[in-house]
Amino acid sequence: MGKSQFSHAPAESTRGPGHAQLLVSETFLSRQGEGRLTGTESFFIRTSGCNLRCWFCDTPYASWDPSGDRQSIESLVDAARQSGAEHVVLTGGEPLLPAAATELSHALMEAGFHLTIETAGTIDKPIPCDLLSLSPKLADSTPDPQQHPRWSRLHEQRRMPLDTMRKLIDAAIAFQLKFVVGDAAQFDEVQDVSRGLEVDNDDVYIMPQGVTNAQMDAAERWLRPLAESAGYQYCDRMQIRWFGNRRGT
Numbered sequence: 750m751g752k753s754q755f756s757h758a759p760a761e762s763t764r765g766p767g768h769a770q771l772l773v774s775e776t777f778l779s780r781q782g783e784g785r786l787t788g789t790e791s792f793f794i795r796t797s798g799c800n801l802r803c804w805f806c807d808t809p810y811a812s813w814d815p816s817g818d819r820q821s822i823e824s825l826v827d828a829a830r831q832s833g834a835e836h837v838v839l840t841g842g843e844p845l846l847p848a849a850a851t852e853l854s855h856a857l858m859e860a861g862f863h864l865t866i867e868t869a870g871t872i873d874k875p876i877p878c879d880l881l882s883l884s885p886k887l888a889d890s891t892p893d894p895q896q897h898p899r900w901s902r903l904h905e906q907r908r909m910p911l912d913t914m915r916k917l918i919d920a921a922i923a924f925q926l927k928f929v930v931g932d933a934a935q936f937d938e939v940q941d942v943s944r945g946l947e948v949d950n951d952d953v954y955i956m957p958q959g960v961t962n963a964q965m966d967a968a969e970r971w972l973r974p975l976a977e978s979a980g981y982q983y984c985d986r987m988q989i990r991w992f993g994n995r996r997g998t
């Protein structure tokens with residue numbers, strides 16, 4: 750028998766629509782701090798668990814050491830409604846990883862929210878959203894092979910499937926690429942990937958690697974001119990400026 754579009758999702762949804770559950774590390778009301786919608790009030794849903802292991806991950810509680818509670822789609826849509834926000838940001842961890850990710854995205858869009866999905870773009874899955882916020886992981890993100898041999902190998906194998914990323918972009922209503930850059934030497938890879946994905950420079954955002962204002966200030970001096978001279982957008986991670994690097998913001 751052929752697989753339906755949603756056949757990967759639903760062992761957990763045998764009790765009917767909305768009952769499927771996902772492991773969620775946190776939900777919170779904040780403002781979008783990154784990219785094109787910076788400043789927009791948004792309800793954030795952070796799934797727990799990731800198929801990658803960036804050494805610099807700023808949410809290790811949703812990747813390296815995934816924790817959280819199982820929450821149903823119904824309860825997540827209710828919580829988004831209660832928040833009063835019109836925008837929802839689905840992030841992680843890797844939000845495309847849970848079996849129920851597609852069903853959750855449909856439920857949020859059917860409830861009328863503007864949905865942004867923050868993803869590293871390595872999982873081939875039909876997923877609806879208003880803004881696909883794709884952050885491809887550069888070679889420098891790979892964890893140390895001596896300390897983490899298994900994750901270093903898996904991360905390297907998984908991090909850059911351009912064909913999968915292109916499919917996700919094509920399926921989305923709109924998209925942006927957000928590259929995390931820590932060193933000028935990584936810029937060649939940014940340009941190779943952007944060209945490989947055949948995207949316009951206007952859709953490419955360059956963000957500094959770092960979780961403090963001091964790191965962002967230092968990076969901005971060399972990274973902003975580099976990004977702008979290549980025709981890309983430079984963007985700070987404004988949540989760090991507004992709230993500090995704190996959970997739930």
Ligand SMILES: C[S@@+](CC[C@H](N)C(=O)[O-])C[C@H]1O[C@@H](n2cnc3c(N)ncnc32)[C@H](O)[C@@H]1O
Nearest residue numbers: 805806807841842843867868869884929958959
């Ligand atoms: C924690 S990730 C979750 C979504 C998805 N796994 C991803 O990486 O796109 C959310 C965003 O934070 C960025 N990020 C994570 N750690 C960072 C760091 N140390 N400095 C700058 N950006 C970081 C990611 O690149 C991504 O754009």
Ligand SMILES: Nc1nc2[nH]cc(C(=O)O)c2c(=O)[nH]1
Nearest residue numbers: 780781782783840867988998
């Ligand atoms: N305020 C705020 N904006 C964000 N944009 C993307 C985030 C993420 O962690 O995916 C994030 C986040 O964690 N907080």
Ligand code: SF4
Nearest residue numbers: 799802803806812842
């Ligand atoms: S892909 Fe995203 S969530 Fe996963 S380890 Fe990297 S930054 Fe963290």
Ligand SMILES: [Mg+2]
Nearest residue numbers: 807808840988
């Ligand atoms: Mg974040």
